[in-house]
Amino acid sequence: MRGRRALEWAFALLAGGALGVSLVVLIVLIAITALQAGPITSMRSTAQAGISLSLRSMDVPGTRDSLAYASIAQVESGSPAAGLGMSRGDALIEVAGVAVDRPSRAWDAVGEAAGGQEVNLSVVWIPRSEITLGTLRAASTGGEPCVLLTSPSVAAQAAGLRAGDALVAAAGIPITGTRQAWEALVVAARTQGTPIELTLDREGERQVVLWDPSVQAELRFVRDPVRAWWTFLTSLNEPRYPERAGLLPAFVGSVYVVLVMAVVAFPLGIAGAVYLEEYAPTNVLTRIIEVLVANLAGTPSAVVGIIGLEVFARALGAGRSVLAGGLTLSILILPMLIVAAREALRSVPQTLRDAALAVGATRWETVRHHVLPYALPGILTGTILSFSRALGEAAPLLLLGAFLFVTYVPQGLRDSFTVVPLQIFEWATRPQDGFAAVAAAAIVILVALLLVLNAVAIVLRNRFQRRWSG
Amino acid sequence: MGLTAAGLLAVVLTFTIIALFIQGSIPFLQTVPLGEFLRGTRWAPLHEPSSYGVLPLVGATAVTTGIALAVAVPMGLLSAVFLSAYAPNPVRRMLKPVLELLAGVPTVVYGFFALRFVTPLLQRAFPVLGFWNGLSAGLVMGIMIVPYMASLSEDVLYAVPRSLWEGACALGATRFETVTRVVIPAALSGIGAAFILAMTRAVGETMIVALAAGRTPTWPPDPTQPLLTLTTAIVNIATGDHEATAFIWAAVFAIGLLLFLTTLFLNTISYLIIQRFREKYA
Numbered sequence: 001m002r003g004r005r006a007l008e009w010a011f012a013l014l015a016g017g018a019l020g021v022s023l024v025v026l027i028v029l030i031a032i033t034a035l036q037a038g039p040i041t042s043m044r045s046t047a048q049a050g051i052s053l054s055l056r057s058m059d060v061p062g063t064r065d066s067l068a069y070a071s072i073a074q075v076e077s078g079s080p081a082a083g084l085g086m087s088r089g090d091a092l093i094e095v096a097g098v099a100v101d102r103p104s105r106a107w108d109a110v111g112e113a114a115g116g117q118e119v120n121l122s123v124v125w126i127p128r129s130e131i132t133l134g135t136l137r138a139a140s141t142g143g144e145p146c147v148l149l150t151s152p153s154v155a156a157q158a159a160g161l162r163a164g165d166a167l168v169a170a171a172g173i174p175i176t177g178t179r180q181a182w183e184a185l186v187v188a189a190r191t192q193g194t195p196i197e198l199t200l201d202r203e204g205e206r207q208v209v210l211w212d213p214s215v216q217a218e219l220r221f222v223r224d225p226v227r228a229w230w231t232f233l234t235s236l237n238e239p240r241y242p243e244r245a246g247l248l249p250a251f252v253g254s255v256y257v258v259l260v261m262a263v264v265a266f267p268l269g270i271a272g273a274v275y276l277e278e279y280a281p282t283n284v285l286t287r288i289i290e291v292l293v294a295n296l297a298g299t300p301s302a303v304v305g306i307i308g309l310e311v312f313a314r315a316l317g318a319g320r321s322v323l324a325g326g327l328t329l330s331i332l333i334l335p336m337l338i339v340a341a342r343e344a345l346r347s348v349p350q351t352l353r354d355a356a357l358a359v360g361a362t363r364w365e366t367v368r369h370h371v372l373p374y375a376l377p378g379i380l381t382g383t384i385l386s387f388s389r390a391l392g393e394a395a396p397l398l399l400l401g402a403f404l405f406v407t408y409v410p411q412g413l414r415d416s417f418t419v420v421p422l423q424i425f426e427w428a429t430r431p432q433d434g435f436a437a438v439a440a441a442a443i444v445i446l447v448a449l450l451l452v453l454n455a456v457a458i459v460l461r462n463r464f465q466r467r468w469s470g
Numbered sequence: 471m472g473l474t475a476a477g478l479l480a481v482v483l484t485f486t487i488i489a490l491f492i493q494g495s496i497p498f499l500q501t502v503p504l505g506e507f508l509r510g511t512r513w514a515p516l517h518e519p520s521s522y523g524v525l526p527l528v529g530a531t532a533v534t535t536g537i538a539l540a541v542a543v544p545m546g547l548l549s550a551v552f553l554s555a556y557a558p559n560p561v562r563r564m565l566k567p568v569l570e571l572l573a574g575v576p577t578v579v580y581g582f583f584a585l586r587f588v589t590p591l592l593q594r595a596f597p598v599l600g601f602w603n604g605l606s607a608g609l610v611m612g613i614m615i616v617p618y619m620a621s622l623s624e625d626v627l628y629a630v631p632r633s634l635w636e637g638a639c640a641l642g643a644t645r646f647e648t649v650t651r652v653v654i655p656a657a658l659s660g661i662g663a664a665f666i667l668a669m670t671r672a673v674g675e676t677m678i679v680a681l682a683a684g685r686t687p688t689w690p691p692d693p694t695q696p697l698l699t700l701t702t703a704i705v706n707i708a709t710g711d712h713e714a715t716a717f718i719w720a721a722v723f724a725i726g727l728l729l730f731l732t733t734l735f736l737n738t739i740s741y742l743i744i745q746r747f748r749e750k751y752a
Contacts, residue, residue: 004644011646012556018548019565022616026572029583029613036586268479275473291741292484298667298737299487299730300674302701305708306726307487310494314714331483338480385574392576395676395701399708421578421677428582428681436586443579454574458567 036440042111044228050079052241053103089128129182242434253417260326269337297335305399340382394421494723513687530697541612546619581681602684626660
């Protein structure tokens, strides 16, 4: 008796545990993803300040090591950063007192710095070679390669450098070529701090000059999560820089494709369901149709994608367009729609049909005026669920060759497009800093949208079910 | 008339698909003998000399599907048992929609989980694990299928007549005994159908494996290393920017046909099981 009770409890725990663990794992995964999207706020605020960063690396002269650094890949004209004199090619080395070795470090520093929504943070950067050093020419001194400063920049002049100086080493790092001169400065500043002991050869004499080639200034950052997410959702996509990534083309693409799908699949699905449920004779053909519909509903979406590619994109000449995408998704959801609509029609009480027919209505009048209105909530629920499935579907459109790099908003049926799940796929495959956060942000938006849609559908269905049972 | 046409659409669609795939596969099978395609262990369509053995892809799909089912079937089934036998009614009514909501999360999202969290986590435990691997893709696919499997099995268990539950209880059986000796045997065919449907999902799953399992055809398949499943092989070729007339497209049709026939077979079995099951208890 005791053993039976223990078994009973153990089993209850096991079963409850399985459900609990599954739910917790799923919810934790979604929560972690939402957290991964966190950097988007500070990424957007650096973009707002005018700079886009990318990860570069340089060889440390004299060693086999390489040093990663955050390169300022783009400066928007007219932005605060441009006002400070930052330009494309500069190396960002410090933000808010935090040493920056890669773009994500800079974004984290902006995000973590104390202060309110708007903060002035000190940024330290080493401007690109022409601005820091001036014009250089490869040369040699005493058999060793070095570079000759042919026309020093303003900054170099201020540090006491003159035209004709040969630069030999920076903080002990040998300068072996024109490109290496600036890199040696960056490496020295990053690894040993400023000012840098610059060894130079002036008229045959070795001299050491102490020089800080970096520039420090206050840059204003606006850290506004609401604005960051809003601009992410409503801006065009800049595929190179994650801080300027935008979801608008994919979002509009998704809406267009689903609209095309709705126009095609909804009437066909309802008609098919009405035929099967209200008109079809019970015979072998009907059985076969049922099996085939069930089968189509279980056909892998990749296979559906091949059909879309072959029939719509190639044979019908629609190309990789919104039209082809919408038609492909129609094939995907049509069986689901038929199954759902049939369930709804089946739940309409038979007495209703009998009553309508008894007072002289035709088959069609019965369906049109009594059965369909009654079944409508159920049909709508099935429709919403299958549409939300289509919104999250990436595989068939990936096969169709929907472009992964669409940066503009599709204008019409013949335009190429991308959709949100495909855009997530594209971002998720990018190894560079920041794209994971952007993918996570897009996931948050997509999942939130689908959860709302599905919740509406489920609530609708539950109310509807209660009406019948009550 | 129009309605009949709409009803027949499913028939037309299915036969179009089959015709299309057979027609597309003919040039492939004229060049590559069927035996070589089905028994070959080297998939190298773009190498010289090219080789079209599909076994590495089938093996990879079997590995990811097997791992996924090993997670999804016990977890899903136990969850369903908990919901139908133990959970108080309000809890059941609350959790069922939650399961349905989770089943609606797009697969590309699960692919992101697998690539960004599950693989790094598993790599800490097993350092031999590749950046892309079948294990993490399979596990996440299993997690993804749990709500689906739970929802399907719960429907099946719920359909077992109340009289069977009550009869067992009246004879003094505990819930554990009722479930394992009466309800599950009675629902076995339905559970089998749910199992097959879960398997169909795993076989046809594309985005998780495309993101997390890699693109390397290997034989024999090793779950700790990158794999190329049937679905990713299709994705690989379709996104590879080949000319529309290239021979490699024929391989897409051959793989597509194989996938379609597999799922057609599985779906038909599960449909037939469900039909029989319905007649028995309804």
